[in-house]
Amino acid sequence: MNYRFFPNFTKEELAKIQLEGLKWTVNHAYQGSAQYQKKLKKSGIHPNDIKSLEDLQYLPFTTVEDLREGYPLPLLSVPEEEVVRIHASSGTTGKRKVLAYTQKDIDTWKIMLARCFELAGLSPLDRIQIAVGYGLWTAGAGFQLGCEYFGAMAVPIGPGNLDMQLQLLVDFQTTCLCSTASMALLLAEQVKKHQLQSKIALKKAIFGAEPHTPKMRKYIEETLNLEDTFDIPGMTEVYGPGTGLECSAHQGIHYWADLFILEILDPNTLKPVQPGEVGEMVITTLCKEAVPLIRYRTRDLTRFIPGECSCGLNLPRHDHILGRSDDMFIFRGVNIYPGQIATILEQFPELSSEYQIYLNRKQGLDFMTIKVEAQEGTTIPDNLATAVEKNIKTKILVSSKVEIVPPLSLPRSFGKTKRLIDERDN
Known part of the structure; x- marks a missing residue:
């Protein structure tokens, strides 16, 4: 299958992209961020020490504490005049996790979301109802950014406001819903309550931000008469939603290994888990400018899925997010x-x-x-x-x-x- 937004590369070419990106990220963080330079020096690491992907294991971890320590613009690795936007996620200690973005970061993010829409089988003729949070949160802005770049019609309503949600479903005949699974469930219950199944045109839904069970997904699909639904991972620290997507084969989530390196480690020993075992996702970005991430502990739990996917896409896969180590x-x-x-x-x-x-x-x-x-x-x-x-x-x-x-x-x-x-x- 020919894709508009997916590169076609071999495993060897991907490894080369990752190594070049790893070298660039370590050097960029070292030169641009005093916070990162201190952390790397403490670990005895200089950018010139990175010779192969095997050297990733010697790099220090970055954690949410590093983001809070540097508030309000933590780990910033570019001059402030290059920052065009910030987003933030909730914080449990009174300080939010704030992430800065350069224009190149925004351009990378829109490609990530465009890949998601393409992998979900959407086209520029689709109308996408975006029912997630806007403002400081990444979800709404990210979905809209990717939707517009992909070429589909964005219908940006945000969460809640059920009467308007139902009206837009009917009047605009939106064909795809982007929301949390909980919001999709609530909307499905309202569609059923008001007997609107025959009056809407929804065909697909993309939801994430929280784990959901097969039973919950089945109820949403059957109640809204959907052709398919897709699980989307993401986090503010790594641009926002759209770090990968479940394809129509539903054999795991393809992630963008040309944009970040994913490790799955035992959260206690911080060593790689055995193949197929569940561990914590640890992410190193490869081209993120404003706030690069080096071995960032996400606290999300998943596992690698080995082998080739029957959909034919040659990007690696991980399982659904199974929970958080801090849950x-x-x-x-x-x-x-x-x-x-x-x-x-x-x-x-x-x-x-x-x-x-x-x-x-x-x-x-x-x-x-x-x-x-x-x-x-x-x-x-x-x-x-x-x-x-x-x-x-x-x-x-x-x-x-x-x-x-x-x-x-x-x-x-x-x-x-x-x-x-x-x-x-x-």
Whole structure:
């Protein structure tokens, strides 16, 4: 297949691109950022030391703490007059993670998003309803930037405002939705409630920013009569959304290995995991000017997918984002990820994809309650909650109380759904 936005290169050519990009990035960061130069010198690294891709392992890691330390313009490696834009993501310590962009960074980002739209099978005739956050956040600006460069019609509404979302779906006959999975679920429920399935023209949806289960995806596809849906990864630190896309073969996410190097490391030992094992994504950019990243610890968990994809695209793949290493919570001495709970709930057809985990403490002892919605139109057996509790006990080795609640009774979100409510310190 001939693509407009994808280069065609061999593995040897890709390795050459990566090595040249690695050398450039280390030198650029060393020369342009006092913060980076100090970090590299402390590790005994000079740009001239980079001779091969094997030398990547000797470079120091960059973390979110480095971004907070340099606030408001952390790790800036170009003169400020070359900065044309900033974006930011939320911060948990009062300071947001702020990333600067040069014009070349913006141009690289728009190519990344154009690749996503092309890989999703869209054309310039598509109308793309962009239902994600604008402003400081990268999502809306990124999708619109890529949409316009790709040549499709952008319909930039942002999140929320359900009445207008529905009106645009009907009046403009938008054909693709870009949103979080939670927003897509909420929109699907509203389309069904107002009986609009026959009046809309949606064919595809691209959603990311949070993990979602196969059950959630199936409900969205069936309710909106979609031909296909696609998972899109991304983060503000690496331009924004669009670091890769799941292709129509749904055999993993192709990522842009000509623009960044991806390592998957054990988050504890910081050594490479075995092939096929889950680890933390660590990213080194190859051409990012304003804020280059050297071995940036993303905290996102995934695994490499080996071999060739049946779609024919010769770019490497990783699995869906399976969670974050900092999403983990400790309950009665056991390390648990919300995704483990979701995987168990997925096995019960009587339950929907929507759940929340509540943790509280009574008389010094921790308790976990899992509220999960019943599937619409399903009769719930009397022993179902007990069966789920037993499955959790068997698989995760902790006791919990499962409450099956009516459909549509748990909170919905225009952005990312909050799965964990930890009230143990209240």
